[in-house]
Amino acid sequence: MDNLLIAEHQLIEPKVNIQDARGKFVKIFTTGTLPEFVIKEIFYSDSDKGVIRGMHFQAPPFAQPKIVTCVSGAILDVIVDLRMSSEAFGKVYAYELNEENGRSLYIPVGFAHGFKGLSEHNKVLYHCSTVYAPDHEGGIDFRSIDFDWGEINPSLVSERDLGFPELINFDSPF
Numbered sequence: 698m699d700n701l702l703i704a705e706h707q708l709i710e711p712k713v714n715i716q717d718a719r720g721k722f723v724k725i726f727t728t729g730t731l732p733e734f735v736i737k738e739i740f741y742s743d744s745d746k747g748v749i750r751g752m753h754f755q756a757p758p759f760a761q762p763k764i765v766t767c768v769s770g771a772i773l774d775v776i777v778d779l780r781m782s783s784e785a786f787g788k789v790y791a792y793e794l795n796e797e798n799g800r801s802l803y804i805p806v807g808f809a810h811g812f813k814g815l816s817e818h819n820k821v822l823y824h825c826s827t828v829y830a831p832d833h834e835g836g837i838d839f840r841s842i843d844f845d846w847g848e849i850n851p852s853l854v855s856e857r858d859l860g861f862p863e864l865i866n867f868d869s870p871f
């Protein structure tokens with residue numbers, strides 16, 4: 698599938714990021730940003746400070762490249778490389794996405810994704826290049842990757858996210 702061809706993650710700078718007397722205008726994506734990226738679903742989440750969601754992926758043949766943008770507030774966005782053939786298997790990349798920098802993160806096939814809310818509230822917008830496939834959803838315990846999440850409040854994490862396997866015991870489908 699063409700939309701699975703962009704193999705590496707990319708931090709996408711906004712094409713326009715303007716503040717004026719009315720407020721902000723941010724263009725996060727335009728044709729040419731990721732020419733092969735096809736949008737099949739768009740959704741957003743709304744979370745409070747300290748909430749952690751992740752680390753999630755969809756397994757082949759329903760793997761799901763996506764572009765993540767924090768349109769309100771601030772998050773620490775985190776991905777981990779789960780590609781068995783990758784020299785960087787298990788490597789973690791983390792970026793602050795927030796309403797000021799207008800940045801997005803493109804997440805290719807073979808990575809799990811999660812984030813922690815840094816501001817009082819955040820809204821995170823997803824553009825996905827495949828549709829939701831609940832039977833092919835998977836995850837890694839966010840506490841098992843090589844990343845310091847700071848304070849973790851289990852009441853701000855879903856039951857499902859607390860029950861995923863640890864990376865060390867994980868049989869990657871990628």
Ligand SMILES: Cc1cn([C@H]2C[C@H](O)[C@@H](COP(=O)(O)OP(=O)(O)O[C@H]3O[C@@H](C)C(=O)[C@@H](O)[C@H]3O)O2)c(=O)[nH]c1=O
Nearest residue numbers: 740742750751752753754763810811812823829830855
């Ligand atoms: C992801 C998703 C969930 N749902 C449903 C399932 C559930 O009842 C409810 C909330 O789902 P979750 O608890 O999985 O929501 P959440 O934990 O926010 O899931 C998201 O986490 C981040 C880290 C990602 O990377 C996303 O791709 C997605 O997996 O929405 C859909 O109907 N369609 C979807 O595409």
